[in-house]
Amino acid sequence: MNWFRLHFVENEGMAWGWKMGGDWGKVALTLFRLVAVIAGVFIIRDFIRKKYHAGFIYCSALIFAGALGNLIDSMFYGLIFNDSDPYMQNIAQFMPKGGGYASFLHGKVVDMLYFPIITNTHYPSWFPFWGGEEFEFFRPVFNIADASISIGVIAILIFQNKFFKKHDEQLHTTTSEIKIDDKVQVVE
Structure with missing residues (x-):
């Protein structure tokens, strides 16, 4: 299969390997992920209680699951694997004798x-900026958690009219009822 390959890439940052300033940036990113996952629990619970469209709840759960997967990696991966160097052909070893390559929250x-x-x-x-350069689609290497987040977000964007139609109708109905009540009070 030329269109699919498995690679082993240890991503130190966010999407496309973007990093935030050293060790403190890594901790800040992991803590942000932790806050997002905790908030996600309450947000999805609220969606369920308010009877949002089931498709929207599933998409939100996909986003939540992806965020949780990346959080678990960044919290614990550095504790249980040693550092790998793809240029030296050594792949990370599980539970090495000397311990992992990083402390908690630094994976x-x-x-x-x-x-x-x-x-x-x-x-x-003639193409601006990249004219003559090599083009490859789809270049990024990603994991299942990233795919889960992407699928959830894309599905929400595609089906937003269907997902939010019921709540929009309820909002308009409530607004209309309030306006009618206000007019009745003014007439009296």
């Missing part, structure tokens, strides 16, 4: 899914 997130669907092509020379 990397492992990405492994790579889909180079379109390769060996170039941008046209």
Whole structure:
């Protein structure tokens, strides 16, 4: 299969490996993920109580599950694996004798899914900024948690009219009733 490959990439940061300033940036990113996951529990519970569309709840759960997966990696991966160096052909070992490569909250997130669907092509020379450079679709390496987040967000964007129709109708009905009551009070 030329369009799918498994890679082993330890991502030190966020999407596409973006980093936030050293050790403190890594802790800040992990704590942000922790706050987002805790908030996600209460937000999804609220969606269920308010009887939001089931599809929206499922999409929200996909986003939550992906965030939780990346959080678990960044909290514990550094504690239970040693550091790997892909250039030296050594892959991280589980539970090494000397301990992991990082302390709590300092772990990397492992990405492994790579889909180079379109390769060996170039941008046209007249194309702004990247003219003549190699073009590859889909270049990023990602994990199942990232895919879960992406699928949840994309599905919400695609089906937003269906997901939020009921709540919009309730809002308009409530607004209309209030306006009618106000007019009745003014007439009396």
